[in-house]
Amino acid sequence: MAVQEHTGWERKNSMNKIAILDAATQSVQYQDDDGTEYGRGLAVKLLKQYMVDNVFVITPGLLTGTPVPCATRATIVGKSKEEREICVSNISGDFPQKLASMHLSGIVIKGSCKDKNTIIHIEEQKISFLDFPELQGKSCKEMVSCIREKWGRECAIIGRGPASDHYYPISSLFVTYPYGKPEYSCPRSSTGAGLAKIGIRAIVLERNQYFRGACENREGLQSSGKRLAKYILDDPICGGALPGLGSITLLHLLKNEKNLEELLQEKRKEEKAEIEKSGERINYCCAPMCVIGCLNRHSKGNGNIYSSPEESEIKAAIEQCFAQDMEKEQLESCTTYLSQKGMESGLNMIELVFAMRLYFDAEKEKPSLEQILQLVREVEAATVLGRVLAGGTRRVCEVFSDETQIQGRATKKAVTKERDYQLKIDLELLYQEIFLFENLGICIFSSFALLNKEEPLRLLTELYKDKTGREITVEEMLQYSAQCLKQEEELWKELNIGNNIKAIPEFVKVLYNYFENTKN
Structure with missing residues (x-):
């Protein structure tokens, strides 16, 4: 196995680092990050800076890597040199938490490798490029097993499956969960084709610890986090793990005004009997500190459980x-x-x-x-x-x-149908709050408990202060979200992408129905 190693980002102050990886030369550079831009906003800024080449960017949310409930997400943006299309994806799993815990607020991968099965291996203070030809032709499941056999079952992985070798538009990435069942997911908003054009097969984080991200007031963060968890768990949709049913089913529930509490009780009875039969380690949550738990929670109605x-x-x-x-x-x-x-x-x-x-x-x-x-x-x-x-x-x-x-x-x-709804929330405010979640790294499934609600939003400003040491208001956080929206719209216009349609997560179609059919 060919190896190119780079030792690295010694943390001499409170600043995180951004790692810039050149796949063509297999070199690594680091730049300081002062934390004033973060999450999705930082990802798109870095994309714009490096998009003269193939580019793939990963940025954890500001609160990811800390003990804040449901702050488990990272943004991925990618663009190939010869195409105008940009992919924006929001992922969970064990990778975002571990990346932020390494004091990296972003990874930029640019250029193109000669070998198409290159692994980027990241451990404390070291990034390596590895040639891993054994992965050619393997399924996503086989790749996860092969990589975890080499670097341990606690390593976190983002990779691409065999469909991406054909540069299919509908190819997706795979993202691991903590060791257990299911092992990984293939987020439908992601694309494996972009990583394939760079020649990277997978990015591996070899780290066992979570929640080691830098923060100014860890005790305050934990205290405020417990209050945030209560808001989320007290909501009937979030507390009942109903996002685990998927957006299509959830849409039907909202449209038909089903009794969510009755449905929840029915699912709990079904899931308890099934899970007790299994001796395997079961993942109920996509990542540590998720308090919703969308995995292995709901019955198919035939005795089996949706993983x-x-x-x-x-x-x-x-x-x-x-x-x-x-x-x-x-x-x-x-x-x-x-x-x-x-x-x-x-x-x-x-x-x-x-x-x-x-x-x-x-x-x-x-x-x-x-x-x-x-x-x-x-x-x-x-x-x-x-x-x-x-x-x-x-x-x-x-x-x-x-x-x-x-x-x-x-x-x-979904955003093209925004005018079909009579919402009880201003559309621009809705989008700003969604971007606020993505910037902070908070799962959009918690929207039902937090969106458009004064106290939970104010609590996010406390979490921001505990993390950064800087005061901020809800209005200022939303202003940053508005700047991020504008930055993307200007970039989309510059590249003439998709008639300048906002890149809003597809889950927004559920929120359209939620804010049309409820009293929120």
Whole structure:
């Protein structure tokens, strides 16, 4: 295994460091970070600074790496040199907490490696580039096992699966959870193609400790954090782990005004009996300090448990697209198979499900279980048809442009439908608060407990002060969010991306319904 090592970022003062990694020369530079910009805002600033090349940026939230509940997230932004499209993703797992605990407020990877299975290995005070050809052709699950066998089961990993080798638009990253079941997720908002163009297979953090991020008042942070946890747990949606059902199901619940408390009691009874049968270590939370717990919490209704929101989302998408064509048992088999394949290959399987539905309609064919499985095999084999489907619904509509019945059915960003709702919150304020969460590293699933509520928002200013030692008001935090929104809109306009549509998380469609159908 070829190794290029760089020792590093000695922390001589309260400043964190930003690591700038050049994949072409396999060199590393460090720059001081004064903490005035952070989270998603810092990620986009760094992207803009280095986007003359292939670039991939990871920034933990300001509160990530501290004992603040649900502050478990990091922002990933990426852009390839020859394309105008920019991917913005928000991830959880064990990587963000451990990255922030190393006193790194950002990693920038630019350029391109000759070898396409390069590992970036990060440990205390050292970053190494490693050639790891054994990973070629392996599934995401096999890669996680191989890497953790070498560096220990507590190492945290961000990587890309075999689907990204074909630069598929719907290829996704994989992000590990703390050791247990499930082992990792493939966030649907992420793209593995950007990391593939740089030639990096995975980024590995070898660290056993969490919550070692720098903060000025750790006792105050812990005290305020307990109050924040109470707000989150007292909310019926967050306290009931209902975000674990996935956004499609949650949307139906909000639209139909189901009794959430009755649903919660039903799920608790079902999950308790099932989990007691298992002797494996079960992950209920995506990361330490998550108090919502979206993993292994809800029953499928057939005696099994959804391991993650993604699995629930795939089931809901399959039922939406193919319920009229298949029996219940076939739908369950289809869900199991597609969930497994998506996780193995690193694919946004939800978008692929909708792309396959459009394909069947364009070809005027009645779908069957075997036909669906064959289309997945086409994608895995990177055939001409497979590449069309892996381009998502937009690509299917382009290829079948003469089929008028499918035009207009390409997946649209949720934010394009913002005017369809009569919300009890100003739209710009909603977006600023979402950006506030992403800047701080707080999970958007906690929105139901915290968004548009005076006391929880004020509590965030206390947490900011305990972390940084600097006073701040809610208005000033929202002003920074507004600056971040403007920075992105200007960049999108400069690159002529997506008609300048705001890059708001797709979960916003749930919040549209929440603020339309509730008293909040």
